[in-house]
Amino acid sequence: MVILIFCVALVLTGRKIASDHEIEARGEQIPAAARNVAVLPDGNLVFAPDGSVAKALTDWLENNDGTPRSFEVGEGQFQDRAVEPIAKAKAHLPELVNMLNAYPKLKMTIVGHTDDQGNAADNEKLSLERARWLENYLVQSGIARDRIGVQARGALDPIADNSTPDGRSRNERLTLIFAPAG
Numbered sequence: 622m623v624i625l626i627f628c629v630a631l632v633l634t635g636r637k638i639a640s641d642h643e644i645e646a647r648g649e650q651i652p653a654a655a656r657n658v659a660v661l662p663d664g665n666l667v668f669a670p671d672g673s674v675a676k677a678l679t680d681w682l683e684n685n686d687g688t689p690r691s692f693e694v695g696e697g698q699f700q701d702r703a704v705e706p707i708a709k710a711k712a713h714l715p716e717l718v719n720m721l722n723a724y725p726k727l728k729m730t731i732v733g734h735t736d737d738q739g740n741a742a743d744n745e746k747l748s749l750e751r752a753r754w755l756e757n758y759l760v761q762s763g764i765a766r767d768r769i770g771v772q773a774r775g776a777l778d779p780i781a782d783n784s785t786p787d788g789r790s791r792n793e794r795l796t797l798i799f800a801p802a803g
Contacts, residue, residue: 661723667716675716678799682724689800691732693780697790702739704750706795714755717797718762730770731755732796736789737776749773755795 659669659679669675674692681690698710705711721727733748752771760766781788 661719663723665719665723667719674797675713675720678720681799682720682727685801687801689798691796691798694795694797697793698795699751699793702735702747704747704754706751706754714758714762718759718764721759721764721768726801728768728770728800730772730798730800732772732774732798734774734778734792734794734796735776736792737779737783738789741775744775745773748775751795 657668657670659667659675661667661679667675667679669679674694678690678692694710694713698706700707721729731752733750733752735744735748735751737744739747749771752773756766756769756771759769776783776792779788779792780794781791783789783792
């Protein structure tokens with residue numbers, strides 16, 4: 622908490638925060654908690670621990686070469702055949718909005734997926750409804766609709782075995798594909 626407050630104070634005072642490499646070059650140690658916070662170009666902070674989508678996205682944005690990148694935003698995001706994600710998945714959406722606001726030229730495509738239960742037409746419809754749900758959330762949060770595309774893949778691109786409950790849960794997901802505008 623102290624490190625987060627310190628980072629916020631530095632951002633608010635307009636002082637540059639040294640990169641990890643600059644700090645380590647001076648022979649100083651970086652507290653583990655500080656490595657979990659990314660400072661966005663607009664000064665907002667985002668929690669981005671190692672292994673998270675936020676960390677992977679901030680690293681890609683910092684070093685991207687113009688190549689689009691896709692991110693699986695977790696597993697088990699949906700309860701049964703629901704269109705709206707579970708609360709745990711929705712809790713990360715404000716960070717996504719902050720990141721999109723910090724990079725106004727960034728475009729994204731939201732790809733909806735389902736498991737293979739039910740018929741193909743129903744799965745495609747459900748996957749589109751899920752992608753549209755996130756699109757509408759982002760638009761209501763101030764992100765321009767022309768920065769967002771949606772796709773429905775139904776059960777066509779599983780990332781896990783659909784023969785088990787765990788595998789089916791992992792396949793009920795959204796994929797975010799980011800690309801710089803241009």
